[in-house]
Amino acid sequence: xxxxxxxxxxxxxxxxxxxxxxxxxxxxxxxxxxxxxxxxxxxxxxxxxxxxxxxxxxxxxxxxxxxxxxxxxxxxxxxxxxxxxxxxxxxxxxxxxxxxxxxxxxxxxxxxxxx
Amino acid sequence: xxxxxxxxxxxxxxxxxxxxxxxxxxxxxxxxxxxxxxxxxxxxxxxxxxxxxxxxxxxxxxxxxxxxxxxxxxxxxxxxxxxxxxxxxxxxxxxxxxxxxxxxxxxxxxxxxxxxx
Numbered sequence: 001x002x003x004x005x006x007x008x009x010x011x012x013x014x015x016x017x018x019x020x021x022x023x024x025x026x027x028x029x030x031x032x033x034x035x036x037x038x039x040x041x042x043x044x045x046x047x048x049x050x051x052x053x054x055x056x057x058x059x060x061x062x063x064x065x066x067x068x069x070x071x072x073x074x075x076x077x078x079x080x081x082x083x084x085x086x087x088x089x090x091x092x093x094x095x096x097x098x099x100x101x102x103x104x105x106x107x108x109x110x111x112x113x114x115x
Numbered sequence: 116x117x118x119x120x121x122x123x124x125x126x127x128x129x130x131x132x133x134x135x136x137x138x139x140x141x142x143x144x145x146x147x148x149x150x151x152x153x154x155x156x157x158x159x160x161x162x163x164x165x166x167x168x169x170x171x172x173x174x175x176x177x178x179x180x181x182x183x184x185x186x187x188x189x190x191x192x193x194x195x196x197x198x199x200x201x202x203x204x205x206x207x208x209x210x211x212x213x214x215x216x217x218x219x220x221x222x223x224x225x226x227x228x229x230x231x232x
Contacts, residue, residue, distance in 0.1 A: 034219050041227075042224065043222045044205070049219055093159070103161070107158050109157065111156065
């Protein structure tokens with residue numbers, strides 16, 4: 001149990017376009033989802049925390065207008081990178097948490113390459 | 116604020132040798148501690164966790180870690196590594212549920228374990 005999926009696993013987009021990444025909890029209800037960004041050979045940096053049905057809370061330094069997060073249902077959160085630039089290229093990982101408990105379940109990640 | 120320090124960015128070790136990956140943390144309140152493993156181009160998999168109770172915790176794949184409150188450490192150990200253990204390992208902390216601190220995990224910078232034949 002407790003499986004989190006991400007789609008797509010890899011995406012290449014042109015500079016200036018927008019790309020949407022989906023994060024789904026497959027067998028549980030995720031009241032909270034987290035979005036992380038991982039640079040090569042670096043740790044995971046929390047971008048934002050989203051609770052179902054409410055606005056996401058962004059970490060300091062993360063542009064909320066550039067990284068749009070929607071958590072409209074208990075099983076789906078989306079991250080949209082708007083007007084992507086090459087510096088947005090990264091590995092994006094989501095995790096999901098149920099209402100009760102502490103454990104986060106991680107998705108397999110999405111490799112975004114902006115050309 | 117919480118922080119996690121993994122002093123070793125890379126740890127090379129020969130197959131069947133023991134290994135210890137170091138993790139130190141700082142926090143003004145009690146924390147939960149975790150170790151995750153990440154294989155190339157994959158997400159994170161939980162190895163083990165410390166919530167309370169016994170300070171020695173055992174995880175999957177033969178790994179174990181010991182919580183040392185006085186030294187604020189949570190080092191990961193394995194008595195005999197395999198080639199398949201080659202991966203990136205992350206130590207992480209978070210506040211216990213119910214605390215006013217943030218619920219998200221704070222990660223260390225990671226340690227690359229390279230097992231050589």
